[in-house]
Amino acid sequence: MTQHAPDAAGSANYSNVASDNSAWANPDAKPRFHILYEVGPTIIVNKQPGVLTQAPIGIDSIETRVKDYMNRRENRSGKRYLGLPHRLDRPASGVLVFAKHARAARKLSDQFEERSVSKKYWALVSGIVPEDEGTWYDYMRKIPGRAEAELIPPIHPDAREAVLHFRTLGRLENATWLEIQLETGRTHQIRLQCSSRGFPLLGDELYGSSVPFGKQYEDGRERAIALHARELTFVDFSTKQKTTVCAPLYAPWSQWIRPQGETFIEELFLEAEPFTTDVYGLEKKQSSTLGAEIASD
Numbered sequence: 001m002t003q004h005a006p007d008a009a010g011s012a013n014y015s016n017v018a019s020d021n022s023a024w025a026n027p028d029a030k031p032r033f034h035i036l037y038e039v040g041p042t043i044i045v046n047k048q049p050g051v052l053t054q055a056p057i058g059i060d061s062i063e064t065r066v067k068d069y070m071n072r073r074e075n076r077s078g079k080r081y082l083g084l085p086h087r088l089d090r091p092a093s094g095v096l097v098f099a100k101h102a103r104a105a106r107k108l109s110d111q112f113e114e115r116s117v118s119k120k121y122w123a124l125v126s127g128i129v130p131e132d133e134g135t136w137y138d139y140m141r142k143i144p145g146r147a148e149a150e151l152i153p154p155i156h157p158d159a160r161e162a163v164l165h166f167r168t169l170g171r172l173e174n175a176t177w178l179e180i181q182l183e184t185g186r187t188h189q190i191r192l193q194c195s196s197r198g199f200p201l202l203g204d205e206l207y208g209s210s211v212p213f214g215k216q217y218e219d220g221r222e223r224a225i226a227l228h229a230r231e232l233t234f235v236d237f238s239t240k241q242k243t244t245v246c247a248p249l250y251a252p253w254s255q256w257i258r259p260q261g262e263t264f265i266e267e268l269f270l271e272a273e274p275f276t277t278d279v280y281g282l283e284k285k286q287s288s289t290l291g292a293e294i295a296s297d
Contacts (some may be wrong), residue, residue: 010241029073030268032065037245040238042105046247047096048268049224050217053087057280058144060272063257064279071277079281085109089188090221091203094121094247095227104237110178111234112185118233121180121190121248122169124226124256125199126211129176130170132257138162138196148206149188150195163184164193170257175211176204179230195229200258202226214252222270 038042047053047062067082082098083105099105127166141158142149152159163183168175176199180190188207194200195207203213203225214224233244254264265279 020187023209024073026073026075027220029069030176030272031069033062033069034265034267035244036247039236041100042108042237043100044097044232044245045096045098046265047088047093047229048265048270049091049093049214049250049252050222050268050270052083052090053096062096063098065269067279068277070100071279077277078279080279083108086110086185088229089224089225089227091223092227092229093225093250095119095232095245096229099237101120107237108234109170115183116235118231118244119182119229120231121179121182122228122230123178123190123194123250124202124253125176125178125194126202126209127165127176127199128171129199131166131168133165133167135163135165136197138193140192142187149186149192151192160184160186162189162193164190172256174254191225203252205233211238212219214250214255217270226253228253281297 001230033048034045034046036046044168045066045067046063051065052059052061054063063082063084067080070082071077081102083100083102085105085108085126086097086229088094088096099107099108138151139148139154139156139159140151140159140162141156141160154161161184165183167179168176169179173241178194182189189203191207195209197205200207200209200212201213203209203223204227205220209225212223213226217223230250231244231246233242235241237241248263248265249259250265250268
């Protein structure tokens with residue numbers, strides 16, 4: 001395997017900076033996700049593959065798990081705010097940022113919109129990418145009514161420019177390890193731009209991969225693809241400092257690459273569990289509705 005030296009996990013400012021749970025009302029509360037960083041109103045997790053980032057009421061997601069955990073450790077219940085300035089696809093993994101109040105969420109969203117946030121992704125693709133580095137330019141759109149994207153001519157009314165920069169970190173027998181930085185952030189951008197050049201991400205059946213990645217769960221929605229949001233650099237709301245957070249890889253990656261000093265995460269927390277607190281505020285709504293019905297009798 002030909003391999004170039006990537007940025008090691010230790011080169012980031014933070015890879016595991018979390019609040020001291022002893023300060024909370026319920027210090028024994030355990031999250032069903034991996035916390036990378038928690039300072040002030042900012043909480044960053046290492047999203048596991050196979051779980052939605054965000055979902056409608058009643059469907060399991062990382063967002064709802066974070067809300068439930070925050071409620072449990074504070075011994076409270078009820079609806080709570082949690083801002084989400086960006087998302088990761090369900091089968092992908094890595095750095096995912098949340099904000100606990102609206103002001104922090106706005107500041108983070110502004111950084112994403114201004115493209116001042118630096119995001120690095122790691123990907124394993126089928127085939128050998130010949131270039132050591134490069135930039136891919138395309139025009140694409142999300143297909144209406146489908147969870148899929150496609151390339152289209154630039155004159156199409158739905159066309160959106162898609163630009164990514166890549167660096168080849170390693171070449172295996174019939175796969176390539178890439179580090180990718182997005183200049184634009186389109187739906188399924190990395191997945192589509194790689195596959196359209198004959199390099200689908202491992203495990204990504206939607207975009208033409210025939211190579212499995214990780215455990216092949218009976219429920220295909222729980223299966224991983226080889227796309228990991230490795231590193232995120234942003235200005236922290238509380239410290240006002242430029243901060244870099246790095247997410248360790250999950251276990252499926254260990255079958256393909258072994259970055260120096262990497263500690264692979266085994267626990268995926270895929271099994272959904274009932275939420276123990278009312279993160280949607282439904283109990284209060286039901287109570288109010290019941291009170292109104294009694295008053296009208």
